[in-house]
Amino acid sequence: MSGSLIEARGLTKHYDGFSLEGVNLTVNEGEVVGFIGQNGAGKSTTIKALLGLFPTDGGASSVLGVPSDELSRASGAAVKEQVGVVFDAISLPEHLKVSDVGRIYGRTYVTWDAHRFEQLTAEFGLDAKKTVKSLSRGMGMKLSLACALAHDARLLILDEATAGLDPMARDEVLDLLRDFVAEPGRAILMSSHITSDLERIADRIVCIDAGRIVFDLPKDVITDEMGVARCRVADLEKIAAAGVIPDAELRYLRHDYGIDVLVPDRFAFAENFPEIPVDRMTIDDYMTLTLKGGVR
Amino acid sequence: MKRAFLLEMTIFRDYARQLVGLGLLVSLCIGLGMQTPLAMPATLTCMFFMMSAMGLAAYDQLSHWELFRLTLPLSRRDVVLGRYAAIVAFGLTGTVVGVVAALVATAVVSAVGLPGEVGEAFAFDPDMLAVMAVVTCFTLLIGAVVASVVTPLYFRLGQTRATQILPTAIVLLFVVPVVILGNSGMLDGGIPGMELVSAALEALDTPAGMAAGCVVLVALSAAALAISAAISLKLYERREL
Numbered sequence: 001m002s003g004s005l006i007e008a009r010g011l012t013k014h015y016d017g018f019s020l021e022g023v024n025l026t027v028n029e030g031e032v033v034g035f036i037g038q039n040g041a042g043k044s045t046t047i048k049a050l051l052g053l054f055p056t057d058g059g060a061s062s063v064l065g066v067p068s069d070e071l072s073r074a075s076g077a078a079v080k081e082q083v084g085v086v087f088d089a090i091s092l093p094e095h096l097k098v099s100d101v102g103r104i105y106g107r108t109y110v111t112w113d114a115h116r117f118e119q120l121t122a123e124f125g126l127d128a129k130k131t132v133k134s135l136s137r138g139m140g141m142k143l144s145l146a147c148a149l150a151h152d153a154r155l156l157i158l159d160e161a162t163a164g165l166d167p168m169a170r171d172e173v174l175d176l177l178r179d180f181v182a183e184p185g186r187a188i189l190m191s192s193h194i195t196s197d198l199e200r201i202a203d204r205i206v207c208i209d210a211g212r213i214v215f216d217l218p219k220d221v222i223t224d225e226m227g228v229a230r231c232r233v234a235d236l237e238k239i240a241a242a243g244v245i246p247d248a249e250l251r252y253l254r255h256d257y258g259i260d261v262l263v264p265d266r267f268a269f270a271e272n273f274p275e276i277p278v279d280r281m282t283i284d285d286y287m288t289l290t291l292k293g294g295v296r
Numbered sequence: 297m298k299r300a301f302l303l304e305m306t307i308f309r310d311y312a313r314q315l316v317g318l319g320l321l322v323s324l325c326i327g328l329g330m331q332t333p334l335a336m337p338a339t340l341t342c343m344f345f346m347m348s349a350m351g352l353a354a355y356d357q358l359s360h361w362e363l364f365r366l367t368l369p370l371s372r373r374d375v376v377l378g379r380y381a382a383i384v385a386f387g388l389t390g391t392v393v394g395v396v397a398a399l400v401a402t403a404v405v406s407a408v409g410l411p412g413e414v415g416e417a418f419a420f421d422p423d424m425l426a427v428m429a430v431v432t433c434f435t436l437l438i439g440a441v442v443a444s445v446v447t448p449l450y451f452r453l454g455q456t457r458a459t460q461i462l463p464t465a466i467v468l469l470f471v472v473p474v475v476i477l478g479n480s481g482m483l484d485g486g487i488p489g490m491e492l493v494s495a496a497l498e499a500l501d502t503p504a505g506m507a508a509g510c511v512v513l514v515a516l517s518a519a520a521l522a523i524s525a526a527i528s529l530k531l532y533e534r535r536e537l
Contacts, residue, residue: 051367053363054536072371073371074373077369077370077374080368081369083367087363089360091361091364092359093307093355093359094358100306100309103306104306108368108369108370
């Protein structure tokens with residue numbers, strides 16, 4: 001088996017008013033890939049395409065080596081035993097009790113671990129007698145995560161799975177995800193708007209905008225190497241004139257009190273321009289500078 | 297398919313319980329109203345086929361369940377076949393509940409010893425069981441045909457849109473042909489094949505005819521569901537969720 005648990009090449013899908021345009025995405029063993037982008041950028045559409053929930057117009061993708069368009073067919077459905085999926089809202093019939101949900105999964109997954117499910121629901125404070133309808137959004141997400149983590153999956157595909165969770169619950173979930181991916185042969189694709197979560201857990205960040213992948217970088221390159229220089233107008237000219245950053249890569253974003261400049265290597269930049277303050281780059285900063293910033 | 301079937305059964309379980317309770321009540325009311333237990337299993341059979349087809353589809357679009365279900369280790373084929381298996385299972389549950397209600401009503405009336413027509417109508421008569429079987433098989437066919445018409449629409453359009461167009465579809469399929477044929481003068485010379493129908497109805501007066509009638513009605517029901525399932529498989533295979 002190859003090291004890629006998810007592989008998408010040139011994935012294309014056209015709708016009225018929106019298209020996925022040649023999406024390339026890889027998730028390798030042992031990786032947590034953070035999938036980010038603005039609302040409507042194509043994250044959920046990409047995830048659904050990967051899961052074979054609709055036919056695509058071009059390109060190819062596979063999950064655990066099985067082509068996505070086979071996943072909903074008899075020939076490929078079995079591989080989904082090894083995939084745990086969580087959507088951005090609980091996607092189970094509302095009248096079911098938490099215990100019924102466990103029963104449903106038990107009847108659907110050969111590898112279902114009822115004990116693990118009970119353990120996780122207890123850890124998350126989920127009452128087995130409560131119905132799905134009576135759960136808050138956060139508790140619903142915890143139930144979905146408990147389901148995804150209780151059938152010995154190799155791959156987790158999480159679409160906004162931490163949305164609605166309080167900070168302590170998010171910590172708890174991130175710990176569980178870290179433990180999950182620490183086992184050999186496993187990986188996580190995780191879309192999220194909460195980039196602070198991704199800063200804590202992701203190995204790589206992939207950003208999509210208007211249906212196109214705009215960057216795919218190791219997280220450490222963004223958060224450990226890059227920086228944001230807080231400049232005045234004159235500073236920007238000085239940086240450009242110094243040629244430390246090639247013109248084509250000199251991204252900046254004007255705001256009321258100055259200009260933020262994307263710095264590829266903040267340590268080298270600090271040596272060259274000690275008078276210009278440079279902050280550590282966050283994923284949010286990088287996304288904003290990439291999507292909204294100008295290039296000289 | 298077995299997994300999808302069990303999934304449907306688990307999801308529908310609570311509603312099915314209510315349906316059984318409601319069915320028993322309706323069945324008793326019909327039995328007492330018609331002063332015969334004859335129609336009790338027939339009514340429930342038809343009712344359970346129709347209500348399970350519509351009730352099961354009702355859950356599909358709640359909370360994006362239809363979409364999420366395909367992230368479970370199920371194929372679209374499993375989903376379709378599991379749905380039909382569940383419809384048949386619940387439909388036949390209606391038959392069993394109806395038969396039990398009819399037998400219990402007969403036993404209670406006999407034990408209490410009600411006088412007059414009601415007492416006579418509910419008196420145990422082995423011949424009545426044969427007639428009950430034929431009537432039940434006939435309503436089985438009606439229920440199966442209705443389930444066979446609505447289920448592909450649900451799979452193709454989803455519950456919300458299908459429910460909007462179902463009245464139109466039913467009028468087009470069942471009412472318009474009758475009105476057109478009735479007013480076209482085509483039937484003035486008598487309905488073609490009417491002699492055959494009359495002969496078949498006469499044959500139902502004999503025990504062998506009744507048995508054959510039941511077999512034919514069950515076979516027609518099975519054929520309707522099988523054709524419907526084949527259509528649903530084709531439609532759902534291409535459905536963009």
